[in-house]
Amino acid sequence: MGLIVQKFGGSSVADAQRVNNVAKIVTDTYKQGNDVIVVVSAQGDTTDDLIAKANEISAKPSAREMDMLLCSGEQISIALLAMAIKNLGFPVISLLGWQAGFNTSSSYGKARIKKINDERLKNEISKNNIVIVAGFQGINKYDDLTTLGRGGSDTSAVAIAAVMHADKCQIFTDVDGVYTADPRKVENAQKLKDITYDEMLELATLGAQVLNNRSVEMAKKYNVELEVLSSLTNKPGTIVKEVANMEKMLVRGVTKDTDVARVCIMNLPDTPGVAFKIFDKLAAKNVNIDIILQSVGRDGTKDITFTTTCDNCDTVKEIIENSFEYQEAKVEINTNVAKISVVGAGMESHPGTASKMFEALYESDINIQMISTSEIKISVLIEKENADKAVSAVHKAFFPAK
Numbered sequence: 001m002g003l004i005v006q007k008f009g010g011s012s013v014a015d016a017q018r019v020n021n022v023a024k025i026v027t028d029t030y031k032q033g034n035d036v037i038v039v040v041s042a043q044g045d046t047t048d049d050l051i052a053k054a055n056e057i058s059a060k061p062s063a064r065e066m067d068m069l070l071c072s073g074e075q076i077s078i079a080l081l082a083m084a085i086k087n088l089g090f091p092v093i094s095l096l097g098w099q100a101g102f103n104t105s106s107s108y109g110k111a112r113i114k115k116i117n118d119e120r121l122k123n124e125i126s127k128n129n130i131v132i133v134a135g136f137q138g139i140n141k142y143d144d145l146t147t148l149g150r151g152g153s154d155t156s157a158v159a160i161a162a163v164m165h166a167d168k169c170q171i172f173t174d175v176d177g178v179y180t181a182d183p184r185k186v187e188n189a190q191k192l193k194d195i196t197y198d199e200m201l202e203l204a205t206l207g208a209q210v211l212n213n214r215s216v217e218m219a220k221k222y223n224v225e226l227e228v229l230s231s232l233t234n235k236p237g238t239i240v241k242e243v244a245n246m247e248k249m250l251v252r253g254v255t256k257d258t259d260v261a262r263v264c265i266m267n268l269p270d271t272p273g274v275a276f277k278i279f280d281k282l283a284a285k286n287v288n289i290d291i292i293l294q295s296v297g298r299d300g301t302k303d304i305t306f307t308t309t310c311d312n313c314d315t316v317k318e319i320i321e322n323s324f325e326y327q328e329a330k331v332e333i334n335t336n337v338a339k340i341s342v343v344g345a346g347m348e349s350h351p352g353t354a355s356k357m358f359e360a361l362y363e364s365d366i367n368i369q370m371i372s373t374s375e376i377k378i379s380v381l382i383e384k385e386n387a388d389k390a391v392s393a394v395h396k397a398f399f400p401a402k
């Protein structure tokens, strides 16, 4: 008995049958004596379809109008789910993000939650209503609608669980937990019983789509225990928490990220301050940098290579072409790359992890372009066309079929 937040992703509410299925899960939870707040995403591929519609009108639509458009997807879902719950004879109310108190920063398309004014949520709960909230959206200081970025409904759910001090936050999706790799793409991917916030954060940031990385960051910060589970099967899912049972696993997962661009600046002077001047300019324009590699100086020159996300390519080009002081330098941007990573807190104390990963890639004849490591992950940059083959080979090396 307590307060439970349940989030249902797009595939879980894709059609009338699925909406009715969700209504059943929610009302079963309510019948057990719990207060329930539900966060839903837009149905099926609605968000992608709305983006395609916008692009039919404009190649570069205004960010404000884009958010106005995208918020409509979740509005459809909350109304339909509330109707389905009413049909089952339960008290229910649907709320848009702003009605549920979501105040965000002003940046359209990638707004951050600043504060949730919980008055309305508390009030509806005190009236014994099941509350259905539109995920992925809020309102900014100009009273404009904003969205939180793709996959943002996970973050909406965790944020509500944090402010309302919920006992549980359940993320229902179309797979029954977090796996050692994408179970739809990788043979023999294994379901994890539990995983730490830090490992899940790395997996999510490095390409495992199952949870949005900001939702994991927030869950860690406010100590919200998450469960990732399927809305279609009645099985226990994966628990994301501070301390996980390591099950003697060195590596917890293998991911791929294809939203990567490799930027190579060649023929730079081999003198102090060059890296600073370049990265300072990039930082000023909010360009996030990931792997950085600098060559050894030769004949007074050096090369600097780094990776960033594809949406930053135009900005990088502009910075380097327009405000660049090194006339002799040459720039090359390559988006035909992918980042493959292995993640696991156990690797810190096991020196063989990197060589095992590199061996698997070597045996598949895949060339490594760049490498980066932290205490709990190893990432390599490879050619994009080899991404799936690389994930399978690396996964097989760490998780041989039983």
Ligand code: ADP
Residues within 6 Å of the ligand: 008, 009, 010, 011, 012, 041, 151, 172, 173, 174, 175, 177, 178, 179, 180, 181, 182, 183, 184, 207, 208, 209, 210, 211, 253
């Ligand atoms: P939702 O619409 O419910 O938010 P998403 O499509 O965002 O669902 O996320 C679920 C998908 O994430 C799964 O269908 C699966 O293909 C993918 N996925 C990628 N990596 C993993 C992983 N390591 N474990 C589980 N699912 C993963």
Ligand code: ASP
Residues within 6 Å of the ligand: 009, 010, 041, 042, 047, 048, 073, 135, 136, 149, 150, 151, 152, 153, 154
């Ligand atoms: N509907 C939004 C998206 O497709 C938000 C979400 O599903 O979490 O990205």
Ligand code: MG
Residues within 6 Å of the ligand: 009, 151, 154, 209, 210, 211, 212
């Ligand atoms: Mg999602």
